[in-house]
Amino acid sequence: MDDDLITMDDLTNEEIISLLDDAERLLPVAHGSEYLPLLQGKLLANMFFEPSTRTRMSFEAAMKRLGGDVINLGDVNSSSAVKGETLYDTMRMVDGYCDIASLRHPRQGAAQYAADACAIPIMNAGDGAGHHPTQTLLDLFTIRQAHGRLEGLTVALVGDLRYGRTVHSLSHALARFDCNLIFISPSQLAMPVEIVSDLTNAGASIFETEDLYGAIPDADVIYMTRIQKERFPDEDEYTKVAGIYKLTAADLTGAKGEMIVMHPLPRVNEISPDVDGTRHACYFEQAFNGVVARMALMCRLLDVTVPGGDA
Ligand code: NCD
16 A cells, blocks of 8 residues: 555555454454554654644554554644644654654645655545545545445435545545445535546446435435534534534434434534434544554554554
């Protein structure tokens, strides 16, 4: 694979499957029931220029559970970014401090820019409304754990498909595994036309609608997303669509028994807490899977073999 993970295009389908297999083998390590210091002596830099809870903490948990260590940018307002330091200069420094880095940044394209500036592997942890490929790895892992496969599933992606980077990366990956995609959003938040045409040209089956409730009986996965308030140029435009989809337990009575509800989190009000107790709720497990997915990825980028595989 590539030395960096910027978009899902950096991975072949075979590489994705092999990473998911490695992630599965690392489950006891993520649970803390086994200690496997595969990354002892390695240092990760977590460079988060935007808020994060799960992504940053699961990168840290992954590195520490594998015996490595982590340095953090910390609060962006107390970093040299406020003095006007460019991303290029900051990343050139980090390149010398550590062995691998994750980067979250409000600017689309920032991760590629950082990768061009650095010799160490760069993992895109979200670039504006662009991509979020490490989230996609944990999403694919969660789907495969629940359904035993990725191929041919019907996946409904719901909410902010315009600004949501998780669904941009995930839809590209699912299309490559021949999933049927249902894009559910108000028209103002529809999946960008260039992504839809890319996917369609690659032979993906896509159905676009505003109707969440009509799609529930067909779905194997319902992937809810938060309306990305921070990306709206105008607060009034956000207010018009805020709270547009709210999934409740009662809405799920017509769902397939094995259908899973996912959400990259944080949720605002897209999923009612009464869904949490249903057999369909999968989002907390999904968040946990961030640890194994990121463990597998860091091992791969640092050329460390996870024991138990074919390689
Ligand atoms: C997502 C993100 O940052 O894009 N969060 C995450 O990484 N789990 C989704 C979101 O913020 O809505």
